[in-house]
Amino acid sequence: MAAAVEMLAIVAAIASGHLVAGFLTPTSSPFFAVGDAVVRLSPRPVVEFAKSAFGTADKPVLLAGIGVLLLAAAVAGGLAARRRPAPGTVLVVVLGVVGVAAVLGAPAVRPAGLAAPVVALLVGVAVQRGLHRRAVEAAADRPTGPPDDRDGPGEEDRDTAPVRRRTVLAGASAAVAVGSLVAGGAGAALASGRGLADSRAALTRRLAAARPSGPGPTVPASATFPGPGTVPFVTPNADFYRIDVALQVPAVPAEDWSLRIHGRVARELTLTMDDLLARPLVERIITMTCVSNPIGGHLVSTAVFTGVELAPLLREAGVDPGADQIVSTSRDGWTAGTPTATVLEPGRGALLAVGMNGEALPAEHGFPARMVVPGLYGYVSATKWVTELELTTFAERSAYWRDRGWAVRAPIKTQCRIDAPAGFARLAAGRVQVGGVAWAQPVGVAAVEVRADDGPWVPAELATEVGPDTWRMWRAELDLGPGSHTLQARATDRRGDTQTGQRADPVPDGATGWPSVLVTVT
Template identity: 35%
Template sequence: MLESMSSPDIVKPTPPDLLEDTGSGLDYGTNPARMLSDITPIDRFFIRSHVPTPAIDDRTWTLRIEGDGVGQTVTYRYDDLLTRLPLVSVIRTIECAGNRRVLFGEELGRSFSGTQWGRSAISTAEWTGVRLRDLLEPAQLTAQAREVMPESLDAIRARRPLPLVKALADDTIVAIAMNGEILPADHGFPARLVVSGWLGAASIKWLGRIEVSTTPLHVPWNTEDYVLIGPGYAAHGPALGPAITEPALSSLVELPWPAHLHAGPQLIRGRAYAGEGRVSTVECRIGDGPWEPAMLTSPGSAGVWARWQFRWDADPGEHVLRVRASDDRGQAQPDSTPPNELGYNHESVLAHPVMVRGAR
């Protein structure tokens, strides 16, 4: 039986068998060994929040669309999204840009501030809601409209601009349901944005306002945080570095860290994710052995992770299982990641420690 635990700052239980505690009191990662299917169940979908989950009454909630890039301000109520507008469903993966920050620090021999994620700030759900472009249309976008910025109703009013083309994409939606259920409080009730293939910070939870602007918008979430800062990353205007859009190409193994296995035939399973791209290949390597292809068992698509499996006849002893993914744009996971000050977008080949017990 799973132990029922919860943080005072979030709503759903956080049993350690399902969710990995980062120590922040707000952020809990999906246990990779308990992912199971393509879609992550709500009880183990990772939680990333800057502040405690707000309590929002859907009977008084509104979503306001305004700004100098629209012809008129439009306000929606919850019932409008539920019953008066066309609903669509998309399966999409969401990943925090800080995923694998601890591994990044170990690679560089240093530590980073921020949420201490291992491999667990990534999950996939079926999201149901209204296309953002359908909500924007009655506001009459002007020819000069350039950026669209969703804003949260949490205590810090989290917000992050999108270019207009991304806001109008088929799979950018304002979600009101998750895996067929009303959106849970920790995941953005009553409504959240889902931005396909982009970092999790773009998929703003607890929506209350959307600004459409004719000029670039600068907020802490695209000038100071969720940007790449350091040598090789040029500052631009008020931004300390380039704003992150896609998370890094990455892979993970569905085993504990470190893993403990018995000697003999093993079927190793895992995931790989390529943001707006599509995972094309996954390769595995045991120790200093050759790279061997893994089988893609669900190839995913743009914005969705792929699942893979690899057969290994394991010998007793300590091993390192290395995994690297490639995508349909010709990118492959490198041996190392260029450093940046906030520990974002770790993309290095995964090196997963494995202890194999027992005799042949």
């Protein structure tokens, strides 16, 4: 029972903190603040191991790991507090202080955010002390009256006292458990859905009415090679890859959002969503790529983004010629450093995006606004939930992933992927069709070649190019006899640069090598 008391105290503390955070500032939930601190303070080898071992499941794994550690601590603390509450109280206080420190150390901390961990600490101590007292009373196995009174009047009441005390303990424990469940659920609902669904729907309607200037982008039927194992040209929002460090998706209604452009500028600008939508909107089909994408990986997707040209906004602010870096900051404090010259480059098409595939940005992909800069890996160009753009220099300020050993500038490397046949597929002997996608933003793909078993390279057929900022579908046929075969592919961009076969890990500026799949032909 001692361990259960400690567990209930910790659960109550987490739930109450989550509820208060939901009302005030969701990122101040002590449970998630501790998780964010782990992500923020972990050394690079640990971060890279987590990403390679767990992929996009790294966040649930981290939160589950924290839960397991809390469970183990509760069991140890409960056992130490079987006779007196002090050891258990100390554990709750220590965990509470850790929560306070995590919130204080968060990049985007607000004064109101301290309320959540402080309330969590107080509730945890109160529950632990109260349940411990009732547990000690319930453990009494004899009446509390003097021995010579046991046969007198009221003996029956004294005999049932331990039963009543156990009933009170059970009721109190159940009340704490149910209350924690309700509080935690309410906090999660407040943090994730506080008007966000209505705000997204309203922004979607406004985008539909605004009609972007100029002809909208189209994807001709000849841009795809439909077939088993192939992907659609435009990735549905639900399937678009997601890589970020946010354990809790920031919930910012569009009507509450603003963007501050400051730093080395002639005039500081602050833009609301109304200000943004009053400007000409454009639509662009853009393929985005994560620097963590392994060779042949799927951390690459394509969408139709709606937004405002970023370069005119910066020119309106008056960029200092010496400001070679734009540090963009997310609502949760994450930062990215983007080369200013790349954003201002004529024809680059950098966007402050507010829409994705015909609707407002999904919450997980940056609602209400994010950056999209074609041709750069996302960690230096694609800040979601963006709230600030600071014009500065690379010498003056660093950003999140640069602090962890990744490259300062990160142009996307020419790459391709084999989508069909799948690895370890069993195929019939004869002509085998191989297909996939290739990308070389922002110059475009000029050629793709495939081969089997280190044989000669065979040119692939390319689908119609939609634009240099998008991937390009390809397919080829190879004659394969019975046995095991290794299929490889490589792409060449419009500059004439061919994808290198030398293998390299994603750190520090993107993986290199040729994708390959092993198949068996019978």
